[in-house]
Amino acid sequence: MESNLITEDKQKNKLEKAFEILKTMASKPSGLIGLTIVLFHVVLAIISPYIAPYDYKAISPNTMLLAPSAEHWFGTDSLGRDVFTRTILGGRTALTVTFFGSLIALLWGGLLGIFCGLVGGKIDDVVMRVVDAFLSIPWILAMLLIVSLLGTSTEVLIPALGFFYGKGIVRVARAATHDVIAKDFIVSARARGHSNMSIIWNEIIPNVRDAILVEGAMRWSWMLLGFSSLSFLGFGVSPPTPDWGLMISNARGLMSFAYWSVIAPIVGLSSLIIGINLTADAFAKALGIDRSTKAPV
Amino acid sequence: MSEIIESVKNLSIGFNSQKGKQISILRNVSTNIKKGETVGIVGESGSGKSTLALAMMGYIKQGLFPLKGECLFKSEDLLKMSSRQLEKIRGRKIAMIPQNAGQALTPNLKIGYQIDEALRLHTDLNKSERDKKISELLNKVRLPSPETMAFRYPHELSGGQQQRVAVAMALAGKPDLLLLDEPTTGLDVTTQAHVLELLRFIAKDTGTSMIYVSHDLGAIAQVSDRIVVMYAGEIVLEGPARKILKEPIHPYTYGLLKSIPKLSLAGLPASMPGSQPQPGSINEGCSFYDRCNLATDNCKKNSPDLEHIKELDTNVRCFNYKELINQNNNLQTSITKKSNNSEANEVLKLKDVSISYAKQKFFDQLLNKISDQNPTVKDISIDIKKGETIALVGESGSGKSTILKSIAGLLETKDGQIKFENDRILSSDLKMRNPNDLRAIQLIFQNPDESLNPNHTVEQILSQPLKLYFNLLGKELKKNIIDLLKKVRLGEFYMSRYPRQLSGGEKQRVAVARAFAAKPDIILCDEVTSALDVSVQAAVLNLLQQLKEDLGTTYVFVSHDLAVVRAISDRVAVLYQGRLCEIGPSQNVYKFPSHPYTEVLLGAVLEPDPDIKPKLVAEDIVEEKPPEKGCSFQGRCPRKIGDICNSEVPPWQIGENGNAIRCHINIEELASLQQ
Numbered sequence: 001m002e003s004n005l006i007t008e009d010k011q012k013n014k015l016e017k018a019f020e021i022l023k024t025m026a027s028k029p030s031g032l033i034g035l036t037i038v039l040f041h042v043v044l045a046i047i048s049p050y051i052a053p054y055d056y057k058a059i060s061p062n063t064m065l066l067a068p069s070a071e072h073w074f075g076t077d078s079l080g081r082d083v084f085t086r087t088i089l090g091g092r093t094a095l096t097v098t099f100f101g102s103l104i105a106l107l108w109g110g111l112l113g114i115f116c117g118l119v120g121g122k123i124d125d126v127v128m129r130v131v132d133a134f135l136s137i138p139w140i141l142a143m144l145l146i147v148s149l150l151g152t153s154t155e156v157l158i159p160a161l162g163f164f165y166g167k168g169i170v171r172v173a174r175a176a177t178h179d180v181i182a183k184d185f186i187v188s189a190r191a192r193g194h195s196n197m198s199i200i201w202n203e204i205i206p207n208v209r210d211a212i213l214v215e216g217a218m219r220w221s222w223m224l225l226g227f228s229s230l231s232f233l234g235f236g237v238s239p240p241t242p243d244w245g246l247m248i249s250n251a252r253g254l255m256s257f258a259y260w261s262v263i264a265p266i267v268g269l270s271s272l273i274i275g276i277n278l279t280a281d282a283f284a285k286a287l288g289i290d291r292s293t294k295a296p297v
Numbered sequence: 298m299s300e301i302i303e304s305v306k307n308l309s310i311g312f313n314s315q316k317g318k319q320i321s322i323l324r325n326v327s328t329n330i331k332k333g334e335t336v337g338i339v340g341e342s343g344s345g346k347s348t349l350a351l352a353m354m355g356y357i358k359q360g361l362f363p364l365k366g367e368c369l370f371k372s373e374d375l376l377k378m379s380s381r382q383l384e385k386i387r388g389r390k391i392a393m394i395p396q397n398a399g400q401a402l403t404p405n406l407k408i409g410y411q412i413d414e415a416l417r418l419h420t421d422l423n424k425s426e427r428d429k430k431i432s433e434l435l436n437k438v439r440l441p442s443p444e445t446m447a448f449r450y451p452h453e454l455s456g457g458q459q460q461r462v463a464v465a466m467a468l469a470g471k472p473d474l475l476l477l478d479e480p481t482t483g484l485d486v487t488t489q490a491h492v493l494e495l496l497r498f499i500a501k502d503t504g505t506s507m508i509y510v511s512h513d514l515g516a517i518a519q520v521s522d523r524i525v526v527m528y529a530g531e532i533v534l535e536g537p538a539r540k541i542l543k544e545p546i547h548p549y550t551y552g553l554l555k556s557i558p559k560l561s562l563a564g565l566p567a568s569m570p571g572s573q574p575q576p577g578s579i580n581e582g583c584s585f586y587d588r589c590n591l592a593t594d595n596c597k598k599n600s601p602d603l604e605h606i607k608e609l610d611t612n613v614r615c616f617n618y619k620e621l622i623n624q625n626n627n628l629q630t631s632i633t634k635k636s637n638n639s640e641a642n643e644v645l646k647l648k649d650v651s652i653s654y655a656k657q658k659f660f661d662q663l664l665n666k667i668s669d670q671n672p673t674v675k676d677i678s679i680d681i682k683k684g685e686t687i688a689l690v691g692e693s694g695s696g697k698s699t700i701l702k703s704i705a706g707l708l709e710t711k712d713g714q715i716k717f718e719n720d721r722i723l724s725s726d727l728k729m730r731n732p733n734d735l736r737a738i739q740l741i742f743q744n745p746d747e748s749l750n751p752n753h754t755v756e757q758i759l760s761q762p763l764k765l766y767f768n769l770l771g772k773e774l775k776k777n778i779i780d781l782l783k784k785v786r787l788g789e790f791y792m793s794r795y796p797r798q799l800s801g802g803e804k805q806r807v808a809v810a811r812a813f814a815a816k817p818d819i820i821l822c823d824e825v826t827s828a829l830d831v832s833v834q835a836a837v838l839n840l841l842q843q844l845k846e847d848l849g850t851t852y853v854f855v856s857h858d859l860a861v862v863r864a865i866s867d868r869v870a871v872l873y874q875g876r877l878c879e880i881g882p883s884q885n886v887y888k889f890p891s892h893p894y895t896e897v898l899l900g901a902v903l904e905p906d907p908d909i910k911p912k913l914v915a916e917d918i919v920e921e922k923p924p925e926k927g928c929s930f931q932g933r934c935p936r937k938i939g940d941i942c943n944s945e946v947p948p949w950q951i952g953e954n955g956n957a958i959r960c961h962i963n964i965e966e967l968a969s970l971q972q
Binding site for chain 2: 183184185187188189190191192193194198202203206
């Protein structure tokens with residue numbers, strides 16, 4: 001039998017598909033801007049140790065609070081450290097911590113959400129109420145408690161942030177799963193006698209993956225803000241590690257006469273957040289999940 | 298000749314594709330609607346029939362735009378009007394009745410208010426006149442107790458009643474032209490017949506012209522004076538209803554009529570090969586060329602014009618129509634199917650099965666007490682023989698799908714047993730069944746869009762059961778998949794396709810292949826053809842029958858479509874409100890329906906023949922719950938004899954022709970009553 005369908009996309013390998021999605025994302029100005037910003041930050045984070053003109057912890061009384069100049073592009077801070085060096089290195093910490101944090105959030109939040117959505121019933125009820133209870137705790141207070149008990153190393157921060165930002169993903173993953181499990185192909189797999197794990201892996205994940213990834217991308221930008229807030233409060237990474245939140249916190253008292261030391265980290269942080277947001281939106285549109293019409297629960 | 302009220306001239310409507318190409322979905326359509334005439338527009342999905350109908354009230358869906366031509370309503374072009382001007386025409390001059398009235402009515406406003414709104418907008422009546430008019434309208438559409446009806450909310454009405462309200466609203470502005478877009482498609486058979494009867498009455502009574510859009514030739518046949526047949530965005534045949542239905546002179550219409558299963562015919566309908574071309578893929582030549590058995594080289598190169606044949610008062614778009622003129626006497630033929638061996642063993646037995654959706658209360662659970670005395674499905678006992686096709690029929694709410702689900706183990710039975718092979722009891726819990734039993738019973742679903750994972754290729758879809766039941770891998774897996782595709786007449790190249798790249802019929806074939814991958818003994822078919830177009834439906838039915846004859850599979854076939862059931866089944870079980878009414882060999886149930894419900898149901902079936910009118914013997918009331926005592930059909934039975942029907946469950950009687958029925962009236966007496 002002949003098919004009259006236009007064979008637009010034959011089976012493509014995964015790499016080609018990813019490239020296709022990137023191309024769709026870049027086809028709109030907002031997506032292109034977002035991708036460029038994120039790419040710029042990522043590249044900068046990777047190469048920053050090699051291009052940093054000064055040592056980030058070199059304190060010098062001779063260069064305290066210098067205005068931007070040819071030697072110090074973004075000026076120097078109250079301890080005489082080069083703001084440019086610290087700004088480009090600050091992105092490195094923030095990106096690493098939040099990237100792995102989001103990954104953890106995605107994994108546990110996504111899987112738990114899918115599981116709850118699939119099994120339903122009492123297990124689902126109990127888990128969701130626990131998640132709700134955790135959602136009601138102001139995360140920053142809980143984070144402060146964890147950090148003061150366990151210290152501020154990245155080994156503590158990454159899983160802690162991952163945990164707190166994964167709660168929301170549980171709900172999104174569960175809602176997305178609910179949309180799918182009512183469909184007949186799940187019923188069919190069930191009737192054939194597939195195990196729950198096999199149903200999750202083969203039938204559900206391919207259909208909820210996109211929604212969860214988009215949500216994860218959004219959470220990433222929030223987590224970035226959260227991480228910087230912690231540092232700002234003095235509970236994030238400890239000095240002298242270069243970090244945007246820490247830099248803003250240190251320099252804000254001097255803002256009236258040494259604005260440069262606070263502006264550079266702010267620009268870095270907000271541009272990255274905007275970039276991630278724009279990228280996530282473009283990502284959602286490229287995958288056909290429109291956030292503007294379908295709000296996650 | 299009577300006055301023409303709307304005329305469409307050379308209308309083409311299209312859209313711009315992503316690659317910037319202009320693709321037309323309506324091509325050069327011209328037709329006239331005369332005053333007082335009912336025109337049926339018929340075609341399969343994607344033929345452009347709804348686009349045409351909407352354009353006739355000056356509405357074009359977002360993304361589409363008119364390429365050329367005009368829609369003249371009383372010599373004014375609707376497509377050039379401003380929205381202000383259109384507002385004055387819509388509702389007042391042209392009114393529309395939507396497919397799903399339940400969704401078209403505002404859920405939080407009372408029926409009376411919504412009709413009043415239409416009256417306020419489209420008439421100059423004052424409050425008291427309007428009130429009078431509302432009850433007049435409700436009376437006209439034959440709604441029960443119109444006085445109280447006005448104070449009800451849409452959700453308090455049944456689907457048929459909601460559709461009647463929509464008709465009343467459309468009539469409020471006294472339109473000259475009524476547009477009906479598949480108005481009865483979502484309704485039950487009996488309700489559908491009643492609504493059509495009402496529409497026919499209204500057309501006659503008010504002299505309103507109607508445009509009736511449907512894919513269902515049966516419904517079109519009941520209401521239309523003239524029929525327009527559409528294919529791939531073109532009119533291929535247009536003429537008086539009787540001529541079109543009895544002597545179609547276009548090969549597509551001919552094939553379409555042959556592919557409709559009919560009550561009067563045992564055996565399977567003939568199918569048409571292929572499927573309708575997608576918009577944009579039509580280049581040159583006749584759009585029906587690929588599927589036509591009259592096609593010549595001329596048809597490949599040149600596209601035929603719509604030709605007017607004076608003697609028949611018909612327009613036809615075909616070079617070779619003359620070959621069909623004398624061929625039409627064999628419309629009433631079908632493919633005979635091999636009947637199965639009636640001596641075969643029973644493979645599945647349902648014994649006193651009851652299924653309840655009600656949750657057991659906590660206390661009752663503790664005491665292990667059965668709380669629901671009135672379950673959704675009750676006392677179903679059916680023995681199914683190996684290799685037979687047994688059909689469960691009934692309207693919505695008859696519990697037919699529920700029974701299917703519990704055979705598959707997806708729903709727990711409350712009472713009774715399901716026995717499989719040699720009287721082994723199957724657990725009603727899926728997890729307790731052994732893998733071989735799970736393999737032996739497979740399901741095919743109604744809608745292939747939902748039953749195939751959109752993110753899997755056909756290869757992945759078919760490999761699921763093969764991996765699960767037979768642990769196949771690598772080359773062997775691939776070979777099996779190719780074999781399966783061959784079985785359902787799909788080529789090897791389908792393996793890498795995703796469901797969205799397939800047509801409806803192809804998707805359902807993949808679903809059939811998946812069910813057969815498990816080498817099952819029993820296949821449960823849940824309305825497997827109702828989401829498909831007629832010509833595709835015939836092909837799927839033929840495929841199922843072929844596979845059964847080759848492999849000896851047993852089918853439990855659930856459908857609301859009595860004609861489809863007639864075509865495929867060996868035995869029929871008629872259900873009402875989750876209770877069995879009648880069960881017997883198909884040819885006997887259809888020829889000599891004994892139970893009053895079977896009689897009602899069969900009487901309401903619409904045939905694509907203007908001479909066969911439905912017989913409306915019972916009211917189309919919708920009952921939400923089965924009655925607690927007595928016969929399940931007591932509420933609507935046209936032959937109710939009295940109190941005994943309300944208080945006692947009728948006994949089984951077996952007639953001389955093998956039908957078993959549950960009725961208090963003697964089976965022979967019933968037969969004589971029906972004559």
